[in-house]
Amino acid sequence: MHSKIFKATPQEQLKEIKRGVVEILPESDLLNKLENSYNSDKPLIIKFGADPSRPDIHLGHTVTIQKLKVFQDLGHEVHFLIGDFTAQIGDPTGRSKTRVQLSPEEVTENAKTYQEQIFKILDPKKTKIRFNSHWLNQINLREFLQILMTTTVSQLITREDFAARFSAEQPIYLHEFMYPILQGYDSVAMKADVEFGGTDQKFNLLMGRHLQKCFQQPEQVLIIMPILEGLDGVQKMSKSYDNYIALTDSPKDMFGKLMSISDDLMWRYYDLLSALSTDEIKELLGKVQQNVVHPFAAKKQLAVEIVDRYHGSGAGAREHQQFDELFSKRVVDTAKIPVTDVSVDPSGQINLVTLLVEKGFAKSRTNARSLIQQKAIKIDGVVVSQETFHPEIGKEYLLRAGKLHFLKFKV
């Protein structure tokens, strides 16, 4: 028996879905759902919620959105939920600084911005944009109290941040306390089969399962995605920490921000963002470790890929070129760097291999020699071809190692 709309079997689909995912909860439920969907030729409803008070999607979100695209490619339907209802709830006490009250117009505007961004990745034909005000505006107090009968105070208090605040005697306002219930009820209203979220959303996603069960619906499957670190490599990528790359960032900003991350973080970004296969990434990493490829070059390759994705093919290469040009111009600025005294050997020569290692421009003597062989070392703009250099006493020289490192020295 073959499905009309699904090309991949449930098992094949599951394999594809699992790649790079932190947790599927429970996996057996997902396989069941995939089988039922396959046998009935009915796409699964994949829920993904977004906060309309922050319409800029950043690269952190794309980790999940790309996985949503995988579901679409397999034949399923993405229901992109704009949480406009809670976004329109103000805090009359002015107590909450993080909560921004939005007007209906702002929500509509932000929702449009959202769509423009996600459709850079998602297939519009297999995407439904939904607003939770659509059902939450219809709920009256009586119905809400009936929803509340499903859950106890203790159940909610177990949510990690609530528990921490409760025991630290920091206030938890009752409306905040209700939000997991509202998010769970969204899953009921949407009849979601799968909900996506980061590890920090696990509790709220489980609330969806709980409420669906109470409302006699099949329970949604949780797919927990890894959380991408921000540019600082420490906090998760987030607007609040100002460590993010927005999809609406200009090609220049996007390229520049990507070039600013640490080498370690670069590999994390490769894993979570690049379209390269796991094997291809492994190969590139190997080359960098063997000094065949400079980390700076690997970083540029990633930046080109990401900029191409969000600004069209060729945009990455353009930024690459401009970045290099800008970078060379910086040499002029480096004229201001202080002069370092360097020692010479009895014959008055500088050992460049030793110097490169001492200054941290090379990781080892072998690395230093290979830099010289690669013509990456220049003194006063002239490529160095030997491992020693004979300076005039008292004269200032400018040494440049690759594009990154500069040393002004005299003897």
Place this chain on the structure above:
Amino acid sequence: MHSKIFKATPQEQLKEIKRGVVEILPESDLLNKLENSYNSDKPLIIKFGADPSRPDIHLGHTVTIQKLKVFQDLGHEVHFLIGDFTAQIGDPTGRSKTRVQLSPEEVTENAKTYQEQIFKILDPKKTKIRFNSHWLNQINLREFLQILMTTTVSQLITREDFAARFSAEQPIYLHEFMYPILQGYDSVAMKADVEFGGTDQKFNLLMGRHLQKCFQQPEQVLIIMPILEGLDGVQKMSKSYDNYIALTDSPKDMFGKLMSISDDLMWRYYDLLSALSTDEIKELLGKVQQNVVHPFAAKKQLAVEIVDRYHGSGAGAREHQQFDELFSKRVVDTAKIPVTDVSVDPSGQINLVTLLVEKGFAKSRTNARSLIQQKAIKIDGVVVSQETFHPEIGKEYLLRAGKLHFLKFKV
């Protein structure tokens, strides 16, 4: 300056209100409100809430209702709140056994029953019957969440029963958790100046103050009334404990139930229910302690007063008579009481004064003599006028002391 509608000054009103009250919280606020009301000729709004799932008002409730009447007599307005909204909320899980879901028709029916009962005490012209569904039905989820912003989880958890259940890990369902908020919001909607409740309602009444403050209203004053013990003298009077006297009880049941309470409890009932002044009650108590009035007689007096109040003047006296007759008929049954051997003096006579004291029919020899003088002692239906009695040997006699005590004896 004199008020047009208030005869008593604020200070005089306060004195009248304070009588028999457990606590006024805060008293200074009440005096302020009485003064403002007096100066502006505007009656205060006195809130009293009732649970429409239990339409039978019992004597426990009347402790408060009589105080409401005091407010009316002083010129104020009673707003009698029927909590029909929550009464119509079902528990779809069937978990709560105590919660009875009422249909709108049942609520209307119960509300009628309520009115009939309270108007036995209250002045209908100064009473407004209000239903909280009137405003709570209008609240949508968004508005409710805005109300919830006023309060924290910790604030609610401090309510005694919540705290106990929380620490005992017994479930507190979220809808129950919301009820204090709803009750508090009722005070906002009603613009209540004063709310009445028992000591067990103090938390919910304070929630009314809290919410009124959040909604920029003057805060209501709490009047905490004493809680009347039920017929058992242990638990508070309540339908759940089946130890109550309902206002709808027949005159016979009402009289009979009042006659069944202990002597100690009788004085508590005098304090909380009788129209007698404190001095009059003190005087009656003194007479009983000096054996001038029998406790049984004092109890009958209370029963007559209460039955008269709820079944019309004269109803108490009728029940009194019927009660006595029923009691006298019991003599026939006492034919079955066992025969006691009694000793005689050398001249073959029984000393009745000694016998009455020995058998506990009189508290002292003086009391025994006064019973004989009052013609309360009969032997075989014949009033005894002397302190001695000469029996035939072997013959059975029936002695009766008052209406209560019987002794069958022979020599």
